Amino acid sequence: xxxxxxxxxxxxxxxxxxxxxxxxxxxxxxxxxxxxKGKVHLLILPRNEExxxxxxxxxxxxxxxxxxxxxxxxxGVELAHKAFNKTWKRIDGDEQKKMKIIVCCHSVPSLNxxxxxxxxTDMCGKNMKNKKHYNSFTTEFAIKxxxxxxxxxxxxxxxxxxxxxxLKQDLVYxxxxxxxxxxxxxxxxxxxxxxxxxxx
Amino acid sequence: xxxxxxxxxxxxxxxxxxxxxxxxxxxxxxxxxxxxKGKVHLLILPRNEExxxxxxxxxxxxxxxxxxxxxxxxxGVELAHKAFNKTWKRIDGDEQKKMKIIVCCHSVPSLNxxxxxxxxTDMCGKNMKNKKHYNSFTTEFAIKxxxxxxxxxxxxxxxxxxxxxxLKQDLVYxxxxxxxxxxxxxxxxxxxxxxxxxxx
DNA sequence: TATTCCGATAGTGAC
DNA sequence: GTCACTATCGGAATGAG
Numbered sequence: 230x231x232x233x234x235x236x237x238x239x240x241x242x243x244x245x246x247x248x249x250x251x252x253x254x255x256x257x258x259x260x261x262x263x264x265x266k267g268k269v270h271l272l273i274l275p276r277n278e279e280x281x282x283x284x285x286x287x288x289x290x291x292x293x294x295x296x297x298x299x300x301x302x303x304x305g306v307e308l309a310h311k312a313f314n315k316t317w318k319r320i321d322g323d324e325q326k327k328m329k330i331i332v333c334c335h336s337v338p339s340l341n342x343x344x345x346x347x348x349x350t351d352m353c354g355k356n357m358k359n360k361k362h363y364n365s366f367t368t369e370f371a372i373k374x375x376x377x378x379x380x381x382x383x384x385x386x387x388x389x390x391x392x393x394x395x396l397k398q399d400l401v402y403x404x405x406x407x408x409x410x411x412x413x414x415x416x417x418x419x420x421x422x423x424x425x426x427x428x429x
Numbered sequence: 430x431x432x433x434x435x436x437x438x439x440x441x442x443x444x445x446x447x448x449x450x451x452x453x454x455x456x457x458x459x460x461x462x463x464x465x466k467g468k469v470h471l472l473i474l475p476r477n478e479e480x481x482x483x484x485x486x487x488x489x490x491x492x493x494x495x496x497x498x499x500x501x502x503x504x505g506v507e508l509a510h511k512a513f514n515k516t517w518k519r520i521d522g523d524e525q526k527k528m529k530i531i532v533c534c535h536s537v538p539s540l541n542x543x544x545x546x547x548x549x550t551d552m553c554g555k556n557m558k559n560k561k562h563y564n565s566f567t568t569e570f571a572i573k574x575x576x577x578x579x580x581x582x583x584x585x586x587x588x589x590x591x592x593x594x595x596l597k598q599d600l601v602y603x604x605x606x607x608x609x610x611x612x613x614x615x616x617x618x619x620x621x622x623x624x625x626x627x628x629x
Numbered sequence: 630t631a632t633t634c635c636g637a638t639a640g641t642g643a644c
Numbered sequence: 645g646t647c648a649c650t651a652t653c654g655g656a657a658t659g660a661g
Binding site: 610 | 650651652653657658659660
Binding site for chain 2: 630
């Protein structure tokens with residue numbers, strides 16, 4: 230099952246992966262997601278071993294941990310904006326309007342090391358390929374960083390099955406239900422993106 | 430919907446299709462199935478217009494029609510054996526053992542002209558590609574020619590839905606249930622065939 | 630159950 | 645929900661002056 234530990238190298242030895250690691254210090258590594266689901270998609274990896282092996286729901290019950298990460302989250306968002314603006318420009322030239330960023334953790338992660346997703350909301354990354362990818366960022370499956378700590382009765386603390394069922398929900402974009410047709414929705418997503426942004 | 434009439438040319442003008450038509454007279458055309466599901470796969474097509482447009486269940490209520498076709502069925506089986514033996518030979522050399530032949534009509538045909546399938550039981554034709562193909566010849570979905578006329582209470586006279594559900598049954602070969610895995614079953618079918626027969 | 634094309638769905642294996 | 649591969653399953657079109 231070693232794939233579950235794919236993030237370990239960036240936590241243990243970030244200095245060895247300069248092409249992937251955007252920033253690191255003793256507390257975190259911030260890396261580019263190898264399979265981006267948005268035009269920009271970063272991961273913040275806490276380097277503390279105890280923190281890293283917890284699920285987000287547990288790790289962020291602790292206020293000190295949350296407070297520590299808060300600053301890095303702001304930094305991650307800043308890095309994401311910079312990366313996005315380096316490649317994309319609004320066609321209307323309005324530089325006040327900033328691309329929105331999602332900061333979240335998956336309620337059922339597949340990789341064993343705690344990671345905070347920081348990604349643009351376009352959902353147009355090269356590796357956005359199916360319904361589960363999409364729903365994992367657009368439904369409650371994604372726990373927003375500012376939702377932590379979860380209330381004690383939040384189903385996402387315990388009910389893995391219910392969380393996973395969110396990934397099978399009908400696709401919804403702009404209030405339109407695309408049912409099973411991921412491809413059609415994706416075409417619309419790309420269309421809409423291309424109407425607003427141009428490649429630099 | 431013209432695909433439903435794909436067989437019409439062979440009924441109307443068999444003389445124009447010598448590469449497909451093995452035999453014809455005023456009553457029938459016997460042709461090679463364009464998408465063979467067995468190593469040899471023929472179709473017997475009654476040329477009488479009234480007969481041709483009936484389902485087998487109805488057409489073969491009539492004894493005269495059955496008796497007329499009986500002879501052609503025997504001829505079709507003979508032709509199938511000849512065609513098979515022209516290409517395949519038993520490895521054990523036992524020429525007494527003859528390849529078994531299925532003679533049947535589908536309880537829910539997709540083509541509008543009545544056609545009797547005559548095919549070897551190997552289920553190893555080039556166009557045996559999925560579960561429905563297989564089940565259409567190995568379950569009660571296939572009405573054997575000698576089952577006609579059907580008893581009045583046979584569900585296949587009326588219950589199209591139940592007939593169609595037979596096509597979705599689990600795959601069974603040699604008492605083994607292959608569930609959804611058509612490819613694995615097919616590999617076994619080909620294996621077993623190749624153990625007994627060699628190409629001439 | 631005619632085929633073919635496309636796409637969604639499902640299971641697996643990955644060291 | 646890591647990906648990538650294979651295969652299964654599911655719908656729609658097929659014609660054409």
